[in-house]
Amino acid sequence: MRAVVFENYGRFPSLKDVPKPEPGPGEVLLRVAGAGACHSDISVYRHFREGQPGAQKPPFVLGHENSGWVEALGEGVSERVEVGGAYLVYGPTGCGHCRRCARGQDTYCENAATMPYMAVGLGRDGGMAEYMTVPAHHLVPLGDADPVEAAPLSDAGLTPYHAIKEALPHLEGGGRHALVIGLGGLGQIGVQILRALTGATVVATDIKEEARAEAESYGAITVGAGERQVEQIREATGGRGVDAAFDFVGATPTITTAAAVMAQGGRLTVVGIAGGTHQFSFFTNPYESYVTSTYWGALGELWEVVDMYRAGQIRPEVERFSMDEALEAYRKLEEGKVFGRAVVVP
Ligand code: NAD
Ligand code: ZN
Numbered sequence: 001m002r003a004v005v006f007e008n009y010g011r012f013p014s015l016k017d018v019p020k021p022e023p024g025p026g027e028v029l030l031r032v033a034g035a036g037a038c039h040s041d042i043s044v045y046r047h048f049r050e051g052q053p054g055a056q057k058p059p060f061v062l063g064h065e066n067s068g069w070v071e072a073l074g075e076g077v078s079e080r081v082e083v084g085g086a087y088l089v090y091g092p093t094g095c096g097h098c099r100r101c102a103r104g105q106d107t108y109c110e111n112a113a114t115m116p117y118m119a120v121g122l123g124r125d126g127g128m129a130e131y132m133t134v135p136a137h138h139l140v141p142l143g144d145a146d147p148v149e150a151a152p153l154s155d156a157g158l159t160p161y162h163a164i165k166e167a168l169p170h171l172e173g174g175g176r177h178a179l180v181i182g183l184g185g186l187g188q189i190g191v192q193i194l195r196a197l198t199g200a201t202v203v204a205t206d207i208k209e210e211a212r213a214e215a216e217s218y219g220a221i222t223v224g225a226g227e228r229q230v231e232q233i234r235e236a237t238g239g240r241g242v243d244a245a246f247d248f249v250g251a252t253p254t255i256t257t258a259a260a261v262m263a264q265g266g267r268l269t270v271v272g273i274a275g276g277t278h279q280f281s282f283f284t285n286p287y288e289s290y291v292t293s294t295y296w297g298a299l300g301e302l303w304e305v306v307d308m309y310r311a312g313q314i315r316p317e318v319e320r321f322s323m324d325e326a327l328e329a330y331r332k333l334e335e336g337k338v339f340g341r342a343v344v345v346p
Pocket of ligand 1: 037040043155181182184185186187206207208211225248249251253254272273274333
């Protein structure tokens with residue numbers, strides 16, 4: 001079968017023929033419906049090097065944002081898993097035997113340091129292929145929902161959902177403001193989740209005008225990049241600042257912007273992995289404000305994201321690419337030319 005393979009650190013992926021996988025005990029074989037191209041993959045193949053935090057040893061098939069139809073059940077898999085049924089894949093893959101994994105929070109597996117991979121498409125073979133194998137308990141049923149459009153939910157939906165849920169105490173009550181920086185795959189769904197879960201006014205910013213226009217269609221007030229950005233964001237909050245900020249870029253300039261507009265007691269969550277830094281001091285940060293990071297989300301939260309999607313509260317904007325065009329999807333993503341999320345449909 002054909003697959004998009006990350007072959008070595010620093011090298012652009014290749015489209016190759018690889019053996020069709022077989023499901024191990026407790027796993028299923030999935031015929032892939034859609035595989036989202038996440039910006040993190042660019043860090044995986046361009047920036048990470050052996051031994052660095054976050055680096056996953058090549059070679060493996062990319063694609064950590066997947067959906068598909070169950071083709072076959074591995075040994076010991078319950079017949080409650082429906083052969084032919086459409087499912088979304090929870091990607092993080094922990095040891096399955098620690099207290100974090102017991103809570104469906106494989107992202108923070110206590111044995112992560114001794115695991116050979118982090119997730120499907122991140123160390124173990126992912127979904128940029130015709131078939132993939134997945135632990136059966138990591139499947140979330142999609143029912144009759146379109147699995148291609150749903151594919152981005154497994155990361156571009158789940159990651160902002162988890163970040164926003166953790167910040168909800170900051171957004172409760174009237175007159176609250178949230179800030180979203182970076183309106184790509186994650187940010188656009190983030191805006192929709194904020195609108196659905198909170199009464200906060202959502203202020204959003206991106207360097208691209210068409211991305212800002214899309215966020216406005218979801219109910220955000222937008223601000224452009226440029227010199228007056230900080231001032232304009234503050235103005236949009238009536239001068240008080242934002243109660244929760246979500247930085248889906250994570251570069252030093254974007255973290256600096258977010259930090260400059262925080263309200264007293266606010267929470268700034270860095271989601272983007274551009275590796276920017278932030279200086280903290282008693283005098284420069286608002287009293288009792290928080291700066292935190294976050295990684296993906298929990299299995300139970302993915303069920304909630306699917307509920308929101310099926311209820312029409314969130315909708316990923318999807319640009320479809322065939323397997324022949326899969327590398328083109330990554331090229332366009334690198335050039336900032338993808339609108340919404342690029343999904344490879346094998
Ligand atoms: P994307 O390429 O789809 O979108 C990025 C958006 O940010 C684009 O619209 C771009 O125009 C905008 N942008 C870039 N620089 C900007 C700046 N200086 N100011 C304002 N906007 C700017 O990326 P994505 O797939 O949505 O991923 C976003 C980030 O989140 C990436 O760093 C990715 O690696 C990371 N990520 C983190 C997690 C996690 O668990 N923490 C999970 C998935 C992705
Ligand atoms: Zn990702």
